[in-house]
Amino acid sequence: MSGNGGFAALRLPEFSYLEPRSLQEACGLLVDSGSLPLSGGTDLLVNMKYKLLQPPRVVDIKGIADLALIQELPGGGIVLGALTTLKEIERSALVKERFPLLAAAARSVGIPQIRNKATLGGNICLDTRCWYYNVPTFSRKPREVCSKLGGPVCHVVPGEKQGRCYALFSADTVPVLMALEAKVTIASAEDSRVIPLRELYSGDGVNPLTLRRGELVTEVRVPPLPAGAGGAYLKLRERGTLDFPILGIAAVLTFAEDKRTCRQARIVLTGVSSSPFEATDAEAFLENTPLTAQAATEAARLVRKQLRVYPLNGISARYKRSMIAEYAARALLQAGPAASQEGNGRI
Amino acid sequence: MKRGFRLTVNGEPYEVLAAPHATLLEVLREDLGLTGTKEGCDEGTCGACTVLVDRDPWLACLTLVGEVQGKEVRTVEGLAGGRALHPLQESFLEHGAVQCGFCTPGMLMTAAALLAERPHPSEEEVREALEGNFCRCTGYVKIVDAVVAAGGRQNEPV
Amino acid sequence: MSRFRVVGKSVPKIDGLGLVTGEGKFAADYSLPGMLWGKILRSPVPHARIVSINTSKAAQLPGVRAVVTGQDTLKRPYGQFEGTAWSGADMYALAVDKVRFVGEEVAAVAAVDELTAEKALDLIEVEYEELPFVLGIEEAMRDAAPLVTRRLAATLCTGSTTPTGTSTPGSHGPTTFVRTGSPPSR
Numbered sequence: 001m002s003g004n005g006g007f008a009a010l011r012l013p014e015f016s017y018l019e020p021r022s023l024q025e026a027c028g029l030l031v032d033s034g035s036l037p038l039s040g041g042t043d044l045l046v047n048m049k050y051k052l053l054q055p056p057r058v059v060d061i062k063g064i065a066d067l068a069l070i071q072e073l074p075g076g077g078i079v080l081g082a083l084t085t086l087k088e089i090e091r092s093a094l095v096k097e098r099f100p101l102l103a104a105a106a107r108s109v110g111i112p113q114i115r116n117k118a119t120l121g122g123n124i125c126l127d128t129r130c131w132y133y134n135v136p137t138f139s140r141k142p143r144e145v146c147s148k149l150g151g152p153v154c155h156v157v158p159g160e161k162q163g164r165c166y167a168l169f170s171a172d173t174v175p176v177l178m179a180l181e182a183k184v185t186i187a188s189a190e191d192s193r194v195i196p197l198r199e200l201y202s203g204d205g206v207n208p209l210t211l212r213r214g215e216l217v218t219e220v221r222v223p224p225l226p227a228g229a230g231g232a233y234l235k236l237r238e239r240g241t242l243d244f245p246i247l248g249i250a251a252v253l254t255f256a257e258d259k260r261t262c263r264q265a266r267i268v269l270t271g272v273s274s275s276p277f278e279a280t281d282a283e284a285f286l287e288n289t290p291l292t293a294q295a296a297t298e299a300a301r302l303v304r305k306q307l308r309v310y311p312l313n314g315i316s317a318r319y320k321r322s323m324i325a326e327y328a329a330r331a332l333l334q335a336g337p338a339a340s341q342e343g344n345g346r347i
Numbered sequence: 348m349k350r351g352f353r354l355t356v357n358g359e360p361y362e363v364l365a366a367p368h369a370t371l372l373e374v375l376r377e378d379l380g381l382t383g384t385k386e387g388c389d390e391g392t393c394g395a396c397t398v399l400v401d402r403d404p405w406l407a408c409l410t411l412v413g414e415v416q417g418k419e420v421r422t423v424e425g426l427a428g429g430r431a432l433h434p435l436q437e438s439f440l441e442h443g444a445v446q447c448g449f450c451t452p453g454m455l456m457t458a459a460a461l462l463a464e465r466p467h468p469s470e471e472e473v474r475e476a477l478e479g480n481f482c483r484c485t486g487y488v489k490i491v492d493a494v495v496a497a498g499g500r501q502n503e504p505v
Numbered sequence: 506m507s508r509f510r511v512v513g514k515s516v517p518k519i520d521g522l523g524l525v526t527g528e529g530k531f532a533a534d535y536s537l538p539g540m541l542w543g544k545i546l547r548s549p550v551p552h553a554r555i556v557s558i559n560t561s562k563a564a565q566l567p568g569v570r571a572v573v574t575g576q577d578t579l580k581r582p583y584g585q586f587e588g589t590a591w592s593g594a595d596m597y598a599l600a601v602d603k604v605r606f607v608g609e610e611v612a613a614v615a616a617v618d619e620l621t622a623e624k625a626l627d628l629i630e631v632e633y634e635e636l637p638f639v640l641g642i643e644e645a646m647r648d649a650a651p652l653v654t655r656r657l658a659a660t661l662c663t664g665s666t667t668p669t670g671t672s673t674p675g676s677h678g679p680t681t682f683v684r685t686g687s688p689p690s691r
Contacts, residue, residue: 010389011620016348017367017413038411045370045409046390058367060413087403111479113394113457116403117410137627141549142607241478242392382534383527423527436525440517448524455525 010049010136018059023067023218027189029059031214037061039083040118042110043126050136052149067121067218070094076224082121082217086173087112089120099222101231101250105176108235111242121217124174124184124200128167128208128274129244130156131313148206156312165205166310167274174276175250175268176233182222188215201275208274229254232334234327236271245271246315247324249303251331253291259337262291265299267331272307272324279303282328291336300328352412356381357425365412372396372407375422383423383452387481394480397453398422404457404479423452426459435459438497439490446484454480458494467498541570544622546612546629548604551640552651553633555602555611563614563628568621572629574612575599604633605653 018035020026029035036055038044039062047053061067067083070092078098080089089095089106096103109115109123132140132155133148145151147165156166174197182197197220202210211217225231231252237243248270254263265286267279282302289295304325309317354361356379363378372389375381375398387395389408396407399421426433435458438444445451454477461468461476468476473494474487482490523529560572575597584596600611612629616622639645 009386009619011373011623012368012370012411014366014368014620017411019413041411041414042391042406042409045411049390058411060411062414110391111394112476113397113404113406113479114391114409117405138547138549376534377536380536381527382530382536385531386533423525427526432525439525440521443515443518445518445521445524448520448529449531451524452527 012045012048013051013054015048015054015056015058018057019063020059020061021063023064023187023216024189026059026061026064027187027214027216029057030216031189032057033213035059037216039122040085040114041122042114042118043122047127047134050134052133061216072098073221078222080120080220080222082119082124082219084120086110086115086118086120086123089173090115098224099176099180099231101176101233101252102173102180102222105172105233105235105248105250108233108245108248109172120173120220123171124177124197124217124220125209125211126169126171126174128165128205129170129313130165130167130205132156133167156310165274166312167205167208168271168312169201169208169273169275169277170244170271171276172233172235172245172248172270175248175270176231176252177220177222178268178276178278179231179250179252179266180222180225181266182220184217185219185221186211186215187218188212192218194221198276198278203273203275205274225252226254228259228337230335230337232331234331234334236323236327246313247271247320247327249324249327249331251328251335253286253332253335255291255337256288260290262286262289262295265332267299267303267328269303269307269324272309272320277307279306279328281306286332291332293333296329296332296336299332300325303328352416354412354415354420355418356420357422358419363412367411367413369412370408371398371405371410371412371415371420374412375407375420381422381424385449385452387449387453392481393450393453394457395450395453397456397480399456399460402460402463404460406479421456423455426455433459434500435462435494435497438493438500442489442493442496444485444489444493450480450482450484454482454490458497461494462498465498468495470495541615541617542619542622543613543615544619544626545610546614546626546631548600548607548609548611548631548633550604550633550635551607552636552638553604554636555600555604556632556634557630558612558632559630560612562630563625566616566621566625566628568617569614569625570617571615572612572625573599573614575601603636 018029020029030037034055035057038058038060062083067081069081070084071079072094073079078094086106086109090103110118132146143155144153147154148167154165178197183194184197184200185192185194200210202208229252233250235248236246250268252266255261256263265283267282269277282299285302286299304321307324309320311317349364349366352363352365354363361379363374365374365378372384372386375384384398384407385395387393391406391409397404398407400415401418435455457477457480465472470491473491520529558574560574563569564572578598580597580601582595582597599613600609604611611631614622614625616625637651639650644650
């Protein structure tokens with residue numbers, strides 16, 4: 001059940017607990033390299049119990065007002081505050097109506113108790129994962145310190161060039177948001193900037209975010225979809241609940257007036273590389289192509305082919321590659337015009 | 348450095364001297380003597396530490412004491428309210444939904460929140476709500492039966 | 506079934522009330538004045554000779570009341586089926602001289618709170634001389650595979666099941682069941 005070999009009772013290391021009341025104050029506190037932000041804490045606190053992170057200062061950002069809203073934008077898109085809980089997204093009538101995929105992806109995260117506390121911002125900024133890394137101190141002792149912790153080796157691909165970390169991006173809401181071409185607002189004490197969500201991710205397993213010190217993601221804006229668009233989010237994991245994805249795939253397709261020809265495809269995966277993976281070859285193939293079962297199979301093959309898959313977290317590369325192709329095909333067909341715009345969010 | 352935290356637990360105000368790195372689970376069990384909430388894994392994967400915070404099930408092991416200031420915390424000790432037993436507690440006993448009993452407080456709190464929101468849940472809804480509460484003994488069937496049966500009985504809002 | 510009081514009746518679980526109210530106490534729920542917190546230091550390696558253990562830093566940490574190793578114990582082995590010919594009494598409360606699995610208990614601390622006890626464990630310095638180890642039955646069956654315990658010399662036991670279900674060594678050919686040892690002489 002737990003990954004710690006049965007050694008329960010994991011005390012948090014000591015820290016100062018800070019409660020800023022404004023965004024400016026919070027960003028000011030986070031400039032310091034010894035500070036980490038706490039939103040839902042359902043990932044941060046676990047990593048702190050494992051002594052992977054031991055920040056002297058924990059900055060609880062939940063006191064910042066107005067970061068937990070879900071609102072419609074003129075034109076039909078929506079804006080979601082970074083402190084919105086995953087449960088609020090899962091249950092929001094507006095989200096379920098406009099972007100049911102997103103509600104499904106939020107629904108697929110963790111367990112209800114976690115979703116009651118975990119936030120959208122936390123999921124977007126989720127750290128990468130690896131089973132040599134995400135274990136308590138005792139389980140790491142027999143091995144050399146790994147790259148993600150600043151050590152000399154990566155246990156996933158031991159022979160490979162030093163320093164490269166293969167920890168996997170593992171958030172569920174992100175592939176959907178990227179397939180929906182969402183943008184994020186990043187604030188610092190002085191100003192803010194808006195970037196496409198994909199630009200938040202560095203591709204580096206050690207430091208997966210391009211956020212600078214003192215910056216916080218404050219909101220996500222999702223533009224409206226054209227009429228007749230279809231989407232799906234499929235998540236493969238070992239159990240029917242709790243687990244992070246072995247792989248998750250979001251497909252958002254827009255169609256021509258004939259309702260058969262795919263105009264544009266956005267296909268994004270999680271759990272397969274150190275950043276969310278955009279299957280650009282498959283996307284290019286599907287552009288202005290009728291979405292037949294054959295086309296879906298070929299597109300799925302292109303998704304699989306474009307990825308370099310390593311055995312990790314107990315999943316063999318061969319199994320993972322097969323599943324990538326299988327799930328890509330299913331997601332595309334579910335996103336097709338015959339299906340309604342719904343993701344299932346769980347296996 | 349310990350400092351004072353004001354908490355409300357089971358309707359009672361407490362002022363606790365605790366370290367900022369203390370979790371709600373530790374404070375409940377060690378400072379307040381409320382040992383009904385159990386520590387199963389301490390890392391958010393079992394649900395045994397489930398308590399209600401402003402009526403929502405939260406994992407106390409992944410909650411800092413500072414995060415519940417100004418909020419209402421309810422534990423299994425506060426489930427019955429003014430009654431001898433909450434209908435869920437009665438139903439669990441009647442249906443044989445308790446074996447070793449370690450998962451029981453967490454199950455009860457999650458189920459209580461479900462019934463407060465949805466008084467007559469279907470079996471499917473009960474199973475979904477309890478996805479985050481693991482049991483090694485019973486195989487879940489009697490727990491689900493007990494919750495479904497308790498639905499519709501007189502339930503006070505939690 | 507009315508002549509029975511228990512058979513065929515639903516009998517209340519004797520400790521059920523305490524379990525559903527949270528009042529019933531499990532071992533970890535007890536708290537006594539002056540109670541200390543114990544933690545065990547475990548071997549991170551599967552097979553090794555313990556060269557040295559230095560507990561001085563741990564013992565000096567404020568709040569630590571005791572640090573013990575195998576040297577502080579009676580070194581009396583215990584185990585399953587004690588007193589029988591197949592006694593596996595080769596476990597020690599804390600490892601003496603050698604560790605034989607990842608997780609074997611090597612040292613223990615008692616401190617005023619759990620975090621101090623955890624910190625004390627990190628201050629215990631153990632030097633291990635790692636030895637070859639086996640993972641799995643096939644490896645363990647090879648000649649000259651390292652033995653988990655010297656008390657049982659390695660010999661092959663063959664046998665098979667007769668129709669009555671009893672085992673007759675060698676009677677039906679070389680069917681290998683398990684590699685085990687001959688009973689130790691006393």
